[in-house]
Amino acid sequence: xxxxxxxxxxxxxxxxxxxxxGFGNWGRLAAQQALTQDQLLDFDTYGNVSLIHVxxxxxxxxxxxxxxxxxxxxxGAAKGQMPHVTGADFRxxxxxxxxxxxxxxxTYNDFTALAGTYGRVGGMDRVATVINQIRAARPxxxxxxxxxxxxxxxxxxxxxxxxxxxxxxxxxxxxxxxHWEFTLGSERVNEIVEGLPFAALGQNIFDAxxxxxxxxxxxxxxxxxxxxxxxxxGQAFPYMPIAxxxxxxxxxxxxxxxxxxxxxxxxxxxxxxxxxVCLSHNGFDVDKKMAGKVTGIDVIxxxxxxxxxxxxxxxxxxxxxxxxxxxxxxxxxxxxVRDGRMMGFKHKLIPIFSDVIEPDKEVAALIDAQRAxxxxxxxxxxxxxDSLLYRRGNFNGSWDDLICDALLSEREADIAMSPGVRxxxxxxxxxxxxxxxxxxxxxxxxxxxxxxxxxxxxxHVILEDVADNLFNTDPYYQQGGDMVRIGGMGYxxxxxxxxxxxxxxxxxLKTGELIDxxxxxxxxxxxxxxxxxxxxxxxxxxxxxxxxQGTVSVAPNNSVTVVGA
Amino acid sequence: xxxxRRETLALGLGAAALTVLPMRAMAAADxxxxxxxxxxxxxxxxxxxxxxxxxxxxxxxxxxxxxEGAVSIMILAAGNPTPGVATFNFGPLAGSRSASTRIxxxxxxxxxAIAKMEDxxxxxxxxxxxxxxxxxxx
Numbered sequence: 001x002x003x004x005x006x007x008x009x010x011x012x013x014x015x016x017x018x019x020x021x022g023f024g025n026w027g028r029l030a031a032q033q034a035l036t037q038d039q040l041l042d043f044d045t046y047g048n049v050s051l052i053h054v055x056x057x058x059x060x061x062x063x064x065x066x067x068x069x070x071x072x073x074x075x076g077a078a079k080g081q082m083p084h085v086t087g088a089d090f091r092x093x094x095x096x097x098x099x100x101x102x103x104x105x106x107t108y109n110d111f112t113a114l115a116g117t118y119g120r121v122g123g124m125d126r127v128a129t130v131i132n133q134i135r136a137a138r139p140x141x142x143x144x145x146x147x148x149x150x151x152x153x154x155x156x157x158x159x160x161x162x163x164x165x166x167x168x169x170x171x172x173x174x175x176x177x178x179h180w181e182f183t184l185g186s187e188r189v190n191e192i193v194e195g196l197p198f199a200a201l202g203q204n205i206f207d208a209x210x211x212x213x214x215x216x217x218x219x220x221x222x223x224x225x226x227x228x229x230x231x232x233x234g235q236a237f238p239y240m241p242i243a244x245x246x247x248x249x250x251x252x253x254x255x256x257x258x259x260x261x262x263x264x265x266x267x268x269x270x271x272x273x274x275x276x277v278c279l280s281h282n283g284f285d286v287d288k289k290m291a292g293k294v295t296g297i298d299v300i301x302x303x304x305x306x307x308x309x310x311x312x313x314x315x316x317x318x319x320x321x322x323x324x325x326x327x328x329x330x331x332x333x334x335x336x337v338r339d340g341r342m343m344g345f346k347h348k349l350i351p352i353f354s355d356v357i358e359p360d361k362e363v364a365a366l367i368d369a370q371r372a373x374x375x376x377x378x379x380x381x382x383x384x385x386d387s388l389l390y391r392r393g394n395f396n397g398s399w400d401d402l403i404c405d406a407l408l409s410e411r412e413a414d415i416a417m418s419p420g421v422r423x424x425x426x427x428x429x430x431x432x433x434x435x436x437x438x439x440x441x442x443x444x445x446x447x448x449x450x451x452x453x454x455x456x457x458x459x460h461v462i463l464e465d466v467a468d469n470l471f472n473t474d475p476y477y478q479q480g481g482d483m484v485r486i487g488g489m490g491y492x493x494x495x496x497x498x499x500x501x502x503x504x505x506x507x508x509l510k511t512g513e514l515i516d517x518x519x520x521x522x523x524x525x526x527x528x529x530x531x532x533x534x535x536x537x538x539x540x541x542x543x544x545x546x547x548x549q550g551t552v553s554v555a556p557n558n559s560v561t562v563v564g565a
Numbered sequence: 566x567x568x569x570r571r572e573t574l575a576l577g578l579g580a581a582a583l584t585v586l587p588m589r590a591m592a593a594a595d596x597x598x599x600x601x602x603x604x605x606x607x608x609x610x611x612x613x614x615x616x617x618x619x620x621x622x623x624x625x626x627x628x629x630x631x632x633e634g635a636v637s638i639m640i641l642a643a644g645n646p647t648p649g650v651a652t653f654n655f656g657p658l659a660g661s662r663s664a665s666t667r668i669x670x671x672x673x674x675x676x677x678a679i680a681k682m683e684d685x686x687x688x689x690x691x692x693x694x695x696x697x698x699x700x701x702x703x
Contacts, residue, residue: 211627211665241621242697255617465698476618477695499673 035101035118037357041133046346047336048226049275050138052131055146055303056325056423058180059156059164060440061367063120063354064425066326067111068308069392073565075495076473078285083307083322094310105328105351106308112388115428118353122327124167125359125367126352130330131171132360138334140225143173144232146303146323147281150192151180152423154439155374160188163370165196170366175199175221179237179244179281179304183445186249190216201234201279203264208253219264228275228337231268233297235261235280235290237304239479243469245446245529256286256476258293265296274340277301283480284313284322291315298342299333304480306392306422310349319345326425328352378436383546385433387554390426391441394470395483395493395562398554399424399441403538404487405554406545407524411451411535414508415459416487417525420466433546435539442526442539449526449535457517460503463491468499489515489559496564509559594641594648594677601639601652601679602687611688612638614678623670623696631663632680632688638664639681643691644674672696 074084085093087107096102104114105121134141149168150161161184168176175198182189193200193216203219206212213219220233238256240249265276278297280287283304291300292315300320308324312333323331329349336344371378391397400418407416424441427433454462462484469479483493492505506515515521526538546552598607612632620626630638630653640650653664668676677691 208621239619242619246621253621255619255621259615462698468695469697472695474618477693479619 035353035356037129040350040353040356041130043134043137043332043334043346043348045137046334047344049228049230049335049337050134050141051277051299051301051331051333051335052134052141052143053146053301053321053323053331053333054127054143054327055281055301055323056148056306057124057145057164057327058148058152058325058423059150060122060152060327060425061124061155061163061167061370063123063126063352064326064440065115065120065428066122066328067388067390067392067426068106068108069394070108071394071562072392073394073471073495073562074285075471076475078288078475082309082313083284083305096310101351101353102310105353106310108392111390111426112428119355121354122352123354123359124171124327125361125364126354126357127327127330128171128360128363129357130350130352134332138226142175142223142225142230142232142277143171144277144279144301145173145176146279146301147176147178147236148180148303148325148423149176151183151444152440153443154378154436155371157439157443157445158374159370160184161192165192166370167363167366169197170363173198174223175201175232175234175279177201177234177236177279177281177303178205178217179240180444182240182249182252183244185445186251189249193217199232199234201232202236202254203233203261204238204254204257205234205236206253206255206257208251211253214252219260220268222268222271222273226337229272230275230277231271231273232277232279233261233264233268235278235282237281237480238286243479243481243529245531247531248445256282256290258290261290262294262296265294269296275299275335275337275342280304283475283478284320285475285478286480287320288313288315289475291318291320299335299345301331301333308349312345312347317342319347321347323349325423378434380435381432382435382438382543383433383549384551385427385431385553386429386551388426388429389433389554391424392422393482395560396485396557398557399426400485401487401554401557402546402552403442403526403542404485406542407449407526408487410541410545411449411524412522413451413488413524414510414521415454415489415523417462417523418485418487419527420470420482420484421527422482433552435543438539438542438546442542444527446528446533447526447538448528448533449524449538449541450528450533451522451524451535453520454523455517456506456515456519456521459489459515459521459523460506460517463503463506464500467493467495467502471495471502472499483560486559490561491559492561492563494564495562505561591643594643597639597641597649598677598679601681605685605687607679607687607689609689611682612678612680612690614676614690614692616676616692616694618693619695619697620670623672625667626670626676626694627665627667628676629663629665630678630680630690631661632678632682633662634683635662635680636683637681638662639679640666640668641677641679642668642670642674643677645669645671670694670696
């Protein structure tokens with residue numbers, strides 16, 4: 001008799017083997033320059049249930065470049081744990097060969113050179129092909145969308161999410177949860193959700209007035225697949241009204257609400273669920289903590305923090321799957337569910353190499369139809385870049401350095417602030433920068449670039465506040481973004497300290513003088529969560545700056561000194 | 566993030582005030598607890614306190630308390646200038662010993678619930694609620 005624990009361990013080992021051998025194969029294939037779609041999608045169907053997870057697409061319908069972070073520091077129990085391992089350490093941890101496709105897909109090193117070899121990633125027409133192939137092997141596979149889908153591009157902004165709704169509907173998801181969708185405003189979100197042909201889930205989406213579950217969003221949905229009763233419980237981003245403008249969706253309240261999550265798990269188990277899946281937009285560290293507090297969840301499909309992990313992380317008897325962002329990956333999870341329990345699993349994080357995976361013709365045509373009315377606007381070349389432009393990293397990214405430069409010069413400010421968001425594709429050196437590229441890293445419904453006076457003391461308060469959202473050792477107090485990007489000012493951060501003590505040596509770069517707490521500085525920024533913010537749209541500010549430069553060049557940013565990591 | 570001068574000043578003052586207040590406020594909270602318990606020992610656990618980890622709006626933070634067998638539950642905002650929030654009393658016929666309210670928090674602080682049980686013992690739970698500027702998650 002083999003115990004459930006043994007099964008889980010065997011499952012884990014099998015997964016690790018699939019991961020390791022799969023990666024080794026890719027490495028060899030790379031040497032032979034013979035990466036094929038069949039090899040990318042190779043998967044021996046296992047068990048009786050398949051889950052397909054996509055998340056944090058941020059409206060990237062077309063293939064893009066996307067550089068993963070170099071700096072992604074974990075604190076507290078997460079220190080040195082996945083996903084807070086990057087570069088060569090990440091490759092060693094998973095047995096990924098240097099120079100292999102997985103190296104390119106999952107780590108930041110040699111990004112420009114490898115991008116030249118392996119090309120763009122993502123594209124929802126390629127994602128469609130992958131989904132179709134999984135469905136060919138397992139027709140009743142569940143397709144689950146972790147949210148941040150209806151935000152992040154020129155066409156998404158101008159159609160208020162309709163382009164993404166149209167394309168995603170063609171992929172026929174079974175359920176979805178939410179984050180940036182709410183920045184369309186509650187009226188528009190309600191309008192779309194009322195017409196969705198699949199379940200809109202969030203056990204933590206509450207009515208703000210009565211602090212009761214919101215009527216429009218159900219906490220969970222029950223499915224029967226492969227003879228198995230499956231409950232999918234949604235978990236929307238917990239800190240929407242704090243990280244994003246709450247005034248745009250005042251009727252809704254969120255929060256982690258893990259006690260309510262437990263009661264939902266108990267409810268679906270009592271109703272006969274043999275497999276409990278949480279479709280989450282918590283962020284990875286929050287999901288890890290929740291998995292340790294809430295009992296009875298078999299699988300957490302994790303979104304929000306944009307991590308891509310080639311193997312699940314196990315917390316107790318819960319597996320947590322991280323599927324990346326911007327359409328770069330699709331996760332397939334096959335499960336063996338028998339006698340009312342999950343007995344084993346097999347998992348593959350499938351990188352969407354757009355030159356290798358054949359686009360699905362119908363979805364490709366649908367995508368082109370969404371873009372056609374805006375084709376001239378999208379394709380207009382604004383300038384070129386000499387530097388690799390990317391965003392991911394805890395403290396800065398070259399795209400944000402460029403945006404901060406634009407704010408400093410266009411808005412005549414001493415200091416610039418750019419939000420620490422994690423979406424936005426990369427641009428290779430030598431590439432044109434089109435209007436679409438600028439919108440891919442700036443588009444949002446609250447993008448006005450303000451100019452404001454702030455005292456040195458207040459700037460310090462802001463930096464301390466944001467740093468604690470990132471480096472509080474309790475994941476439940478983290479919001480999942482990165483540090484606010486600062487232009488025109490350097491600082492030192494000791495991440496091991498408490499709020500109020502992390503930030504020091506704030507220095508105005510143009511004079512080299514320390515910031516005076518009592519003095520007033522001109523600060524330009526964008527993405528204010530406050531209602532009534534005034535100023536030009538950030539994409540216009542950036543476009544104007546790039547036009548003047550012609551060819552942009554971003555110097556390495558050494559203005560942040562990090563200690564205590 | 567846009568702040569009018571008034572907001573900037575208010576927040577700046579709030580931050581400055583926070584660095585001074587906790588000691589005095591904590592002392593006030595301890596005094597209130599001592600007055601409620603008469604100096605008796607207070608056990609951890611036995612009270613459920615539900616509060617958000619991060620407040621969506623520090624001016625109106627929903628909190629709930631419940632404790633089986635409680636005759637009285639006191640809620641304190643330990644970091645507020647005046648820590649006392651409410652004391653709920655339950656008669657012998659009360660269907661459930663639970664209550665919900667909304668409270669205003671001056672800044673990040675611990676919310677504390679102390680329950681007096683039918684047998685005269687006391688139990689305690691606390692939860693840190695963070696009040697943040699926010700605005701940069703993504």
